[in-house]
Amino acid sequence: xxxxxxxxxxxxxxxxxxxxxxxxxxxxxxxxxxxxxxxxxxxxxxxxxxxxxxxxxxxxxxxxxxxxxxxxxxxxxxxxxxxxxxxxxxxxxxxxxxxxxxxxxxxxxxxxxxxxxxxxxxxxxxxxxxxxxxxxxxxxxxxxxxxxxxxxxxxxxxxxxxxxxxxxxxxxxxxxxxxxxxxxxxxxxxxxxxxxxxxxxxxxxxxxxxxxxxxxxxxxxxxxxxxxxxxxxxxxxxxxxxxxxxxxxxxxxxxxxxxxxxxxxxxxxxxxxxxxxxxxxxxxxxxxxxxxxxxxxxxxxxxxxxxxxxxxxxxxxxxxxxxxxxxxxxxxxxxxxxxxxxxxxxxxxxxxxxxxxxxxxxxxxxxxxxxxxxxxxxxxxxxxxxxxxxxxxxxxxxxxxxxxxxxxxxxxxx
Numbered sequence: 001x002x003x004x005x006x007x008x009x010x011x012x013x014x015x016x017x018x019x020x021x022x023x024x025x026x027x028x029x030x031x032x033x034x035x036x037x038x039x040x041x042x043x044x045x046x047x048x049x050x051x052x053x054x055x056x057x058x059x060x061x062x063x064x065x066x067x068x069x070x071x072x073x074x075x076x077x078x079x080x081x082x083x084x085x086x087x088x089x090x091x092x093x094x095x096x097x098x099x100x101x102x103x104x105x106x107x108x109x110x111x112x113x114x115x116x117x118x119x120x121x122x123x124x125x126x127x128x129x130x131x132x133x134x135x136x137x138x139x140x141x142x143x144x145x146x147x148x149x150x151x152x153x154x155x156x157x158x159x160x161x162x163x164x165x166x167x168x169x170x171x172x173x174x175x176x177x178x179x180x181x182x183x184x185x186x187x188x189x190x191x192x193x194x195x196x197x198x199x200x201x202x203x204x205x206x207x208x209x210x211x212x213x214x215x216x217x218x219x220x221x222x223x224x225x226x227x228x229x230x231x232x233x234x235x236x237x238x239x240x241x242x243x244x245x246x247x248x249x250x251x252x253x254x255x256x257x258x259x260x261x262x263x264x265x266x267x268x269x270x271x272x273x274x275x276x277x278x279x280x281x282x283x284x285x286x287x288x289x290x291x292x293x294x295x296x297x298x299x300x301x302x303x304x305x306x307x308x309x310x311x312x313x314x315x316x317x318x319x320x321x322x323x324x325x326x327x328x329x330x331x332x333x334x335x336x337x338x339x340x341x342x343x344x345x346x347x348x349x350x351x352x353x354x355x356x357x358x359x360x361x362x363x364x365x366x367x368x369x370x371x372x373x374x375x376x377x378x379x380x381x382x383x384x385x386x387x388x389x390x391x392x393x394x395x396x397x398x399x400x401x402x403x404x405x406x407x408x409x410x411x412x413x414x
Contacts, residue, residue, distance in 0.1 A: 028086035028100065028158070029112075032093070036101025046105050053109035057081045061113075065148055076152065083155040084116030085109065090158040091119065120150050123161065126168025128326070130195040131303075132178050141339070145332040173254040174199065180251050185215045194302065197281035199255075203262040204228060204270075204280065206239050213243060215283040228270050235263055278302070297360045303327055305407075307363075314406040316371055317379055319354045320346040328407040331399075338398045341383050346376055379405075 033050070036042035042050075062077035089112060093099035103112070124146040150156045156164070178195025181202055187193070201221075205211035208227040216224055227233055240259060244252045269275040278298070304327070305311045311327050318325055321340035323333065351371050355364050382401035385392045392398055402408055 027082050028090040028095075029082050030086075032089055032097050032100035032104060035097040036104055039098070039101065041098070041101040042105050050104065050109050054078070054081065057110050057113055060110075065144070079153055079155075080151040081113050083151045084120075085112040086116070087119055087151075087156070087158060087161060088112050088116035091161070095158075117147060117151075119161065120147050120156075123150075123165055123168065126165065127171045127175055128168070130171055130174045130178065132175065132182060132193055132195055132198070133325075139336075142332070142336055145335055149332050173250075174258075177251055177254045177258065180247060185213075187215065193281045193299070197279060199258050200262065200266060201280045201282065202243075203259050203266070206243055206259070207233065207235055207262075207267070209233060209236070215281070217283045221280065221282050225270060225275075228267065229273075235259075296358060300359055300363070303358070308407065310405060310407045312367065312370070313375055313379075314408075316351050316354070316375060317341075317346075317406065320348065320351050320376075322347065322350065325354075328409055329402070331408070331410045334399065334402050334406075334408060335395065338383050338395055338402075341380070342385055346380055348372070348376065351376075 033042065037047060058077040058081055061080050065077065065080070089100045089103060092103055092115075121143055124143055174195045178193075178198050181195075181198050182193070185198075185202075187198075198215075201216060204221075204224050205213070205216060208224045210227065211224055212220075240255075244255050247255065266275065266279070278301075301307075303311075303315065303325075314327060314329055315325060318329070318333075318337055321337045321344070323337050323340060326333065329337065348371070352368065355367055355371070359367055379401070383398045385398075403411070
C-alpha cells in the first residue's frame, strides 16, 4: 500500500521546531515529493526521514540568516529550504519529476538544500561586467546577502538561474580571453581596459591583411578600418590560427566565437561607417590627448557613463566603503555598502586615491570638491544610523537616498 501524499500546512504548526510546514505555492520540491509518494518511488520510511530533515534543516537555515527562536524566521527558513531544494532538484533532474523523486529517495534532504545553496554561490561568483580587474573573492557577508535575496519569497526561478549563469559564464570567458590578449600584447598593469574593447581591436587587426600583432594606435586603427572596408578584404583563418597558436583550447574556443560575432555584427557596421569608436581599445586612447593619460580619460568616460552624477556618486561611495567598484549597484551590493559605512565610516583617502588614478586631470579638482563638500557629508547623514530616536534598522531611509542619488538596479520602495 502506497503512503498518502504529504499535506503540509503552515497554519497548523503547533511547534515550528519539530513540525513540517506547508507551502502556499507548489514549488518543484513539493511536486517531486507528491509525485514520488503517489508513484511509490518514495517509501514511507523515507518520507519520515524527509520530515525529520525538514525540521532539522529549517532550524539550521533560520540560525544562518537570523535566529531559530523567532517564529517568522522559522517560517521563512522553511520557504528558503524548499526553494534551495527545488532549485537543485529541477536543475539535477532537468524538470523530470521521476528523476527528482528518485533523488529524494536516495539522498538526504539536507544534501539537496546544500547543493541548492552551492548553486547560488556559484552564480554569485560570476562576473557582472568585462572590465579587466582582478577582484578578490567575495566575503561571507556578500554571499549571505546574495543567498538571502535569491532564496527568499521572491526566489530565483530555475530558468532565470540558467540564464543568469550562462550570462555570467559568457562574461567570464570574455574576461579570460581579455587577460590572455593583454598578456600577449604586453599591456601594462596600469592600462585599465574592457575585455570586449580589447577583443574587438584584436579581431580587427586579425581581419586586416597587413595588421601587425600589436595594439593599434589611433593612426594605425584608422588604417585598419580602411582595410576592413575594402571589398577585397576577407577573413583569413590562417591569420587567426597563427595569432592564437599558443593559446589554450578554451581561450581559442572563446576567440573563435568572438571572431564569428565580429564578422557577423561589427564588420557590417564598419563597412557602413556606423561603428562606435568606443567599442575598441587603442594604444594611446581614442583621441589625440597630450596633457593627460588617454587611457584614463577613455576609461573614466566609460565607467562614469559620460560623467553621470548618479554614477559618479555610486563609484565614490563604493570606493569610500572599500566595496567592489561598479557603475551601478544591485540591492545586495547597496546593503553591503551601507553596512560598511555604518561600521567604519567613509574613507576619504581612498576616494582621493581613486580620483588620482582614474579621473582625467582636468576633472580632478571639480570631483574632489564634489566629494568633499557635497556628497560625503550628505551621504554620511542619510546612510548612517546614529540617531536612536530615528532608527533606520532596515535601511529604508538609506535605500530611499540611494534610489534618489545613485545608480541602482532596483526600483521603488525597499
